[in-house]
Structure formats: C-alpha cells, structure tokens
Amino acid sequence: MIPDTTNARAKTKIVVLISGSGSNLQAFIDARDNRQLNADLVGVISNRPKATGLKRAARAGIASRIIDHQAYPKRLDFDRALAAAVADYNPDLVILAGFMRILSAEFVDRFSGRMLNIHPSLLPKYPGLNTHQRALDAGDNEAGTTVHFVTSQLDGGPPIVQGAVPIISGDSAADIAARVLGVEHVIFPMAVQWYCEGRLSMQDGATLLDGEVLAPTGRTFEA
Numbered sequence: 603m604i605p606d607t608t609n610a611r612a613k614t615k616i617v618v619l620i621s622g623s624g625s626n627l628q629a630f631i632d633a634r635d636n637r638q639l640n641a642d643l644v645g646v647i648s649n650r651p652k653a654t655g656l657k658r659a660a661r662a663g664i665a666s667r668i669i670d671h672q673a674y675p676k677r678l679d680f681d682r683a684l685a686a687a688v689a690d691y692n693p694d695l696v697i698l699a700g701f702m703r704i705l706s707a708e709f710v711d712r713f714s715g716r717m718l719n720i721h722p723s724l725l726p727k728y729p730g731l732n733t734h735q736r737a738l739d740a741g742d743n744e745a746g747t748t749v750h751f752v753t754s755q756l757d758g759g760p761p762i763v764q765g766a767v768p769i770i771s772g773d774s775a776a777d778i779a780a781r782v783l784g785v786e787h788v789i790f791p792m793a794v795q796w797y798c799e800g801r802l803s804m805q806d807g808a809t810l811l812d813g814e815v816l817a818p819t820g821r822t823f824e825a
C-alpha cells in the first residue's frame with residue numbers, strides 16, 4: 603500500500619541554544635511530548651559546561667554539545683565554532699532560550715529569518731540585562747517578555763508575541779522573574795509552533811503571521 607502523504611508536513615528540526623537552567627528548553631520538551639509542538643528537537647548547545655539545561659536535554663534523549671565561550675578568546679572564533687556546531691544538526695530553526703552571549707552579525711545573518719529569541723521585557727523597553735530591576739527602578743506597574751526574530755540589533759528584531767505580568771508592591775526582581783518565566787513557558791512554544799506550521803516569517807524587518815504584518819510589539823498574549 604502506498605502511504606497517503608498529502609497532509610504530511612516534515613517536522614521542523616530545531617536546535618536550542620542555552621546558557622543556564624533551561625526551563626524554556628523544558629517547556630519545549632513538554633510541549634513536544636504533549637503534542638502541542640510538532641517539531642524535532644534535534645540538538646541542544648550550551649556555552650556553559652555546567653548549564654542545568656544540559657541535564658534536561660539528556661533526560662529527554664536530545665543530543666547536546668558544549669561550545670565553551672571561555673575556550674575562544676576571540677568572539678568571532680567562538681561564533682564560528684558555534685555556527686559550525688549548529689549547522690551540524692542541519693536545523694530549520696534555531697532557538698535562543700536563555701542563551702546569554704551576544705552573537706555577531708556573521709552568525710545572525712547565517713540564520714536570518716529562522717532564529718528566535720525570548721527577552722524578559724516588554725520590548726522596546728529594556729533591551730540588554732537586568733530588565734526586571736530596571737522595571738522596578740522605573741516604577742513600572744507591569745513587566746513581561748517578548749518572543750522575537752533575531753537580527754544583528756541586540757534584542758531589536760521584530761517581535762512576534764508579548765506577555766505581560768503585574769508588578770506587585772514589595773516584589774523583588776527575582777519575584778518578577780519567576781512570574782515572567784511562567785508566561786515564557788506558554789508563549790515561546792506557542793510562537794515556535796506557529797513557525798512549525800509555516801504561519802510565521804520575517805519579511806522586510808517585520809513579522810508576518812498568517813500573511814498579516816504584525817504591530818511593532820507583535821501579538822499580545824492574554825493569559
């Protein structure tokens with residue numbers, strides 16, 4: 603019998619880059635296992651040898667590699683080693699999930715349009731580090747997170763989806779981070795699934811979802 607492949611769509615091959623705990627990586631693993639994410643998680647790469655996320659990958663049976671940035675005094679050499687390691691997996695999509703290195707334009711251009719990041723602020727507010735403390739210092743009453751395409755502008759690529767959380771009186775930056783992570787674990791797999799379904803792309807510096815150019819802050823996620 604000839605199998606009916608008319609509705610079959612090849613699974614999107616994904617490489618996830620991490621630096622730390624990997625709770626977002628875990629969200630992808632869980633979404634895949636629950637069939638909310640129709641993708642092959644083909645590899646995990648960490649720039650930190652002791653990243654807890656590497657244990658999560660091992661538990662899930664996902665291949666992993668360490669490209670330790672400390673072994674490369676020159677940033678470009680690290681980026682080239684990282685790009686080669688990513689390319690070895692031949693991925694369709696590269697996900698930065700708590701990956702704490704700034705990538706060169708050479709790296710970003712190589713994977714342009716097929717690399718997503720999550721940044722813990724409501725961009726364009728607070729690109730860079732210490733986002734929650736900066737929101738507290740500014741007296742903001744909400745914080746949040748943004749999934750976006752990666753361009754060579756740090757945290758400046760076109761947003762796909764944002765989720766906000768309240769800042770509650772007495773909150774520390776760590777309290778906000780924990781609340782924000784809860785939203786990240788929902789919206790990041792959701793956005794990646796849009797990509798896997800062929801609904802999401804970056805065109806002329808904007809995000810297209812279902813053929814529609816999104817607003818400059820992307821979709822708003824309401825819990």
Ligand code: GRF
Nearest residue numbers: 623624625626700720721722
């Ligand atoms: C997330 O909050 C992400 O937005 C930021 O780093 C954190 C990573 O957490 N870039 P994890 O390693 O996925 O647990």
